[in-house]
Amino acid sequence: GEDVEQSLFLSVREGDSSVINCTYTDSSSTYLYWYKQEPGAGLQLLTYIFSNMDMKQDQRLTVLLNKKDKHLSLRIADTQTGDSAIYFCADSVGGYQKVTFGTGTKLQVIP
Amino acid sequence: DTGVSQDPRHKITKRGQNVTFRCDPISEHNRLYWYRQTLGQGPEFLTYFQNEAQLEKSRLLSDRFSAERPKGSFSTLEIQRTEQGDSAMYLCASGEGTNEKLFFGSGTQLSVL
Numbered sequence: 001g002e003d004v005e006q007s008l009f010l011s012v013r014e015g016d017s018s019v020i021n022c023t024y025t026d027s028s029s030t031y032l033y034w035y036k037q038e039p040g041a042g043l044q045l046l047t048y049i050f051s052n053m054d055m056k057q058d059q060r061l062t063v064l065l066n067k068k069d070k071h072l073s074l075r076i077a078d079t080q081t082g083d084s085a086i087y088f089c090a091d092s093v094g095g096y097q098k099v100t101f102g103t104g105t106k107l108q109v110i111p
Numbered sequence: 112d113t114g115v116s117q118d119p120r121h122k123i124t125k126r127g128q129n130v131t132f133r134c135d136p137i138s139e140h141n142r143l144y145w146y147r148q149t150l151g152q153g154p155e156f157l158t159y160f161q162n163e164a165q166l167e168k169s170r171l172l173s174d175r176f177s178a179e180r181p182k183g184s185f186s187t188l189e190i191q192r193t194e195q196g197d198s199a200m201y202l203c204a205s206g207e208g209t210n211e212k213l214f215f216g217s218g219t220q221l222s223v224l
Binding site: 004030031033035040041042043044045048050088090092097098099100101102103 | 211213215
């Protein structure tokens with residue numbers, strides 16, 4: 001994609017829900033992704049959604065896509081301290097799925 | 112399936128030296144990507160291979176950077192005459208066919224002194 005933007009920081013209490021938001025600019029985006037990065041580690045694919053879907057649920061994770069507004073969100077239910085990490089929104093365009101990342105949202109979970 | 116592996120995990124070098132990193136993708140994955148990540152930023156795309164063919168290079172990639180994937184399996188990324196601005200985490204990722212999933216290695220952290 002072209003640009004992918006996220007807020008930098010989110011702090012929640014353990015047990016609450018977290019909602020991480022993302023906006024993207026490329027209307028040709030095929031897939032939209034959420035990746036998790038823990039300190040000193042590579043990126044772990046959490047979930048993804050095809051651009052013609054509105055919602056995807058996977059255990060504690062819910063992805064919502066508003067294609068009209070080019071807005072993607074990730075909701076984490078019952079947030080745990082182990083969820084503390086940086087979360088990257090990303091999109092891919094084109095046949096070989098080149099992925100463009102946002103700047104990441106640092107999620108801090110307070111016990 | 113052992114995942115994407117990168118070597119070395121850390122590299123410290125002096126300015127002006129050449130460095131080479133290696134990436135072993137997940138076996139059977141024909142797509143391979145290199146990304147660079149600096150502190151506080153998301154990964155930036157550097158280059159892409161489909162099998163042994165390098166199909167795209169980012170404008171971020173100066174002439175000092177070269178990547179190869181000679182047999183369509185592992186890949187190397189070489190940086191010549193390193194500069195302090197090259198200090199970053201270099202990430203490799205692989206994917207299979209047209210599958211939408213991209214799997215990342217743990218990266219090589221480069222520090223140029």
